[in-house]
Amino acid sequence: MSNKLEWSFSALSTLRKCNRMYYFQYLAPSHHFTNSLRRRAHELKKSKSLLMWRGSVIDKIMELEIMPRIKDKLPIDYNEMANRAIELAKRQFKFSEDRLYKVKENSESKVGADYCILDVHDTNVPYKEEDLSKVYSSIKEIIQNIPLIKMPNGSLLVDFLAKATFLIPNLRAWGFEFENVKISPQLDLFMFVDNKAVVLDWKVSESDVSDYSRQLVIGGITVLDTYRRKANEGKGKRLGYDDIRLIEVNLLKQNAKEHPFNKQVVDECVDYIYLNSDDVEMLTDGKPFDQLNIEDFPITDKEGTCMFCKFRSLCTKILLNNNQYHEETYDNIVSAKQPAQLEISF
Incomplete structure (x- = not known):
């Protein structure tokens, strides 16, 4: 390959769904x-539905509040953590509602945890106040129930975490490279x-069929x-396959x-990455x-993929305008959308 490719795992699955989606994402x-x-593509990429937002709030509380306390061997009041999560969610909602992400000075790095873009504000996706209340109550319940979660062997998750001798939440600095392809994943939690x-890996998902093993x-x-x-x-000890464990925790x-980790699954994963890198x-x-x-980036022929793509409004407008983008026209179209009823299941 002529140039180094750098991506996360999600880039691979996005590319397989739709080339145009990969372009925007x-x-x-x-x-x-x-x-x-x-900039518009950036805002749409960062935008979240209410259900996606629920998960991101919980991830942020795990990273900033709960994991640091576990690392420092401090007692944790999960009712207090749940209340802090709701407070964070409300601040994020207000930030998005006021469209403060449109202010040049309000970068994500400067604003910190309160930075948020919700599609109900950014692209006028309809919702009801009842939906918002359900998000808050669901966040609270999930955090409060963390002490009840059990590991595959029947022990409690909180007891397993308490045994950690080294712990880093939201690890982004590591990556690996082969055949001129660099993979930079995000590790929700790394520890010994x-x-x-x-x-x-933390999940907040209703699905029983989603496969996060790769x-x-x-x-x-x-x-x-x-x-x-x-x-x-x-600078350290070399690890083998048997020295590494992969655990998925569904907080919901x-x-x-x-998940198993051995030479066979690693070889299969590397083959998958390499074969798909040719497409990029x-x-x-x-x-x-x-x-x-x-x-040069064709759209998908699968209606379902297009229907749930967060770049749908932007992509549609560009297609209807001979692949040209005019910001004022786009914003007027989004602003003119009429709210409608939307049911969300929790």
Whole structure:
């Protein structure tokens, strides 16, 4: 390949769904305000539905409030944590409602945890106050029930976490590289428990069929490669497959399951990444964004994929305007949308 590709696991699955979605999700977005299309793509990428937002609030409380207390061996009042989560959610809702993300000075790095873009404000997705109340009550219940969650062997999750001798939440700094492809995953939680390296992934999902195993395997490969390099530099112990555990915890369903990590699953995952990287290279040819042509990124022929794509409004407007983007026209169309009833199941 002519240029290094850097992506997360989700980029692969997005590419398989729709090339145009991949364009908006991974190539177009820029937090700068100099290019209106790229800024708009950035805002849409960051926007969340109410259900997605519920999960992100819980993730943030786990990262900023609960995990630091576990790391410092401090007692945790989960009712208090639930109340803090609701307070954070309300601040985020207000930030989004006031569209403060449109203010150039309000970058995510400066604003911190309160930064939020919700589709109910950004693209005028309809909702009812009842839906918002359900989000708050669901967040509270999920946090309060964390002490009830059991590990696959029947022990309590909180007891397992309390045994951690090394703990880093929301780890983004590590990655691995092969064949000119760099993978940079986000690890919800990395720690050592009983002399085993643990990659733990938080989920807040209703689905019983979603498969997150490959995402966790990529986290495991990242840990394997990181400690291989550390050992080569004389800075640590080399880890083997048996030294790494992959655990998925569904906070909503209050259960946990462990995924296998061995040479076979690693080889299968690496093959998957490599085969799909060819598709990206064919689309981009290593070109910078300003040399890419949106017409080279076809839309999907699957109605369901298009229907639930967060870039649907932007993509539709550009298609109807001969693949050109005019910000004022787009904003007028979004603002003119009429609210409607929307039921959300929790």
